Amino acid sequence: EESKRTVAFVEKPPKISLSPEHKYYAEVNKIVTHHLGQINENLEESWTCIAEEGELKVYKRELEEDGIVIDPLRAVHVVKGITGHEVCKYFWDIDFRMEWEATLDSSEVVEWLSEDTFVSHNVIKRVWPASQRDALFWSHIQHIGSDQDEEPDRWIVVNYSTEHELCPSSKYVRVFMNVAMVCETMIKPPADGKISRDDITCKIIYTAEVNPGGWAPASVLRAVYKREYPKFLKRFTSYVKTKTENAEILL
Numbered sequence: 579e580e581s582k583r584t585v586a587f588v589e590k591p592p593k594i595s596l597s598p599e600h601k602y603y604a605e606v607n608k609i610v611t612h613h614l615g616q617i618n619e620n621l622e623e624s625w626t627c628i629a630e631e632g633e634l635k636v637y638k639r640e641l642e643e644d645g646i647v648i649d650p651l652r653a654v655h656v657v658k659g660i661t662g663h664e665v666c667k668y669f670w671d672i673d674f675r676m677e678w679e680a681t682l683d684s685s686e687v688v689e690w691l692s693e694d695t696f697v698s699h700n701v702i703k704r705v706w707p708a709s710q711r712d713a714l715f716w717s718h719i720q721h722i723g724s725d726q727d728e729e730p731d732r733w734i735v736v737n738y739s740t741e742h743e744l745c746p747s748s749k750y751v752r753v754f755m756n757v758a759m760v761c762e763t764m765i766k767p768p769a770d771g772k773i774s775r776d777d778i779t780c781k782i783i784y785t786a787e788v789n790p791g792g793w794a795p796a797s798v799l800r801a802v803y804k805r806e807y808p809k810f811l812k813r814f815t816s817y818v819k820t821k822t823e824n825a826e827i828l829l
């Protein structure tokens with residue numbers, strides 16, 4: 579299989595996290611900081627709500643560059659019974675990706691950069707009449723402890739497009755993206771001191787900036803986004819609930 583041929587080093591290295599000497603270190607930190615700086619933005623002001631269902635709200639801003647739709651998308655969701663650590667774990671860990679991803683044909687590790695960061699090649703399902711797309715991006719997971727500024731404890735995953743010599747663009751149109759999942763966990767202090775899943779609520783802020791990498795009909799693309807992003811958020815969060823309901827709480 580074509581994608582299998584490009585797989586090189588797929589063993590997780592023992593390193594705990596990306597070291598400052600690593601060539602991706604500066605980029606990963608810059609993008610993580612960028613996303614954390616955006617989470618308190620008031621979406622009601624300059625964003626348009628395109629879907630609302632219970633606690634889930636999906637917003638977009640219409641943006642085109644040279645006739646290509648690059649609408650940034652932002653979603654906020656509040657889910658009971660799961661933690662931010664759990665949400666981020668299942669979003670980041672490629673071993674689970676195909677269990678909840680409905681928009682991909684395949685997803686393969688290209689290289690592990692450290693224990694928390696890897697590069698993967700992903701083939702996106704074809705949407706008629708557009709050409710089929712693929713995406714090559716690094717995925718990074720990080721825990722950000724609360725600090726003196728009274729910022730809450732957070733978990734973040736970023737999926738950010740990159741290049742890799744083992745995986746040049748060839749038979750698909752390559753998509754470029756900057757996607758982040760930021761989570762905060764709220765715990766209601768339990769009366770008996772023992773935290774149960776009923777005491778936990780997770781706030782999820784999901785952001786996607788995607789350039790489809792070549793012309794695609796705007797109306798079709800916007801219709802697909804409007805349908806697929808809310809579907810993804812509902813499907814993915816209920817997947818995490820199912821995976822964790824009988825498991826120990828991962829705080």
Ligand code: 18C
Pocket residue numbers: 675679680681682700702703704705706707708711713737753755757788790794795798799802803806807810
């Ligand atoms: O964040 C998500 N997933 C991550 C892990 O996989 C990762 C991947 C993001 C992929 C974003 C892909 C965007 C593709 C855009 C180009 C498509 C061009 C189509 C042209 C149409 C005219 O960060 C969750 C991502 C949730 C994405 C929802 C929207 C994506 C739509 C992509 C089209 C695929 C449609 C599949 C429909 C299948 C119906 C059977």
